[in-house]
Amino acid sequence: MVDVCFTPDEVVANELQGRIAVVVDVLRATSTIVEALANGAKSVFPVPSIEAAVRLAQNMGRDQVLLCGERRGLPIDGFDLGNSPREYTPERVAGRSLIMTTTNGTPALLSTTNARETLVASFLNLSAVVARAAESGLPVTVVGAGKERRFSLDDAVCAGAIVRGLCGERHAAGEGLPDTAHAAMLLAEARSGDLKSLFEGTAAGRQLIDAGLGEDLEFCAQVDRHDVVPRFHNGQITL
């Protein structure tokens, strides 16, 4: 059975036991993580705060890592990279360990520690994640990062695309699905045709446009750009 949590607040820890958690923060943390690992980054350590990021960097050796992330969508003072996937080129990240803190995506990842396995999903690696989750045979919960603890339409549409990929025609009418998964599927049917235009109308997308980062919308709208499935395990995300 596929379930969807639109925000991390909806994840009651023990509901994930024995399940695959698939974390989605389309704009932009999970898109960025997928891009970074596909471009050769060794691993990504998601941490809850700037302080935790700086502390971990000191422990690992400041010059051994890249400090990455955002607050209010913007790069953090003293950090090496922001949260735009366009920054995470092979030249910048290949072979490197990344420490990342973002407003919505990292809390979502950290909410899934009770799951049997946590996968990192975005439109950039949609089909690869669906295939991996389906292969596992385990029940799946898609966890949307949301935006400041609220429902985010971009994440919901991506969650719905994953539900459709996993359920196919069986649940075409939403039959037997939890209400969230059914709704996500309907939203994906309505709006996954033109993702860039969808993003231009969402709160997360508008914030990026206002911050001069509108090019990230088109980047994150690329479906199946990469055939990779990042996995979050023991505090780090790797392929």
Added chain:
Amino acid sequence: MVDVCFTPDEVVANELQGRIAVVVDVLRATSTIVEALANGAKSVFPVPSIEAAVRLAQNMGRDQVLLCGERRGLPIDGFDLGNSPREYTPERVAGRSLIMTTTNGTPALLSTTNARETLVASFLNLSAVVARAAESGLPVTVVGAGKERRFSLDDAVCAGAIVRGLCGERHAAGEGLPDTAHAAMLLAEARSGDLKSLFEGTAAGRQLIDAGLGEDLEFCAQVDRHDVVPRFHNGQITL
């Protein structure tokens, strides 16, 4: 600007200041309240617990009131009426004061005390509520009751129908709407055509069918059965 909260947990009290709150619990509390008041009930007092209901009944005079509500969808021992709108006939409720406690609907109502005004909505009085909210000129927040603190598709579709009624063509593409309101509108466009069939697939609807209360689905699917707008003020709901 129209906003939607899919669950009462999403209502941060001060966000409702100066706004009209429109509370929706399609299956079944707000449908039942609309039916009761349209059939001549004097007022409905929503209370958070069975204990609070019994205490208020004692204070008001047990034979002066009807005790109403449900737990797990079923009537409560010692109460006069359950939560099926079909029970709230003119013969039973005309001229009576009702004290009501339900699992999802009454907490949703009680979450809106900071709003300028709280209206009670369901499909039974959809157009009347839209007209009243539009007339007010105030910003509107639709609050879905959800189901045990989770997203409920029946409430979301009703919320979307209210958003469509308020925004009309202006927001046909969801432009400028918060993500929740935009999503609710898309869900209403997808599924408000055959409400009974929608309800048969939702968690709330399935629970009612399993409890032998499937006829409530068809009842609650009647659009604009009544031209009334219940208003929640000073602890009681009246027309």
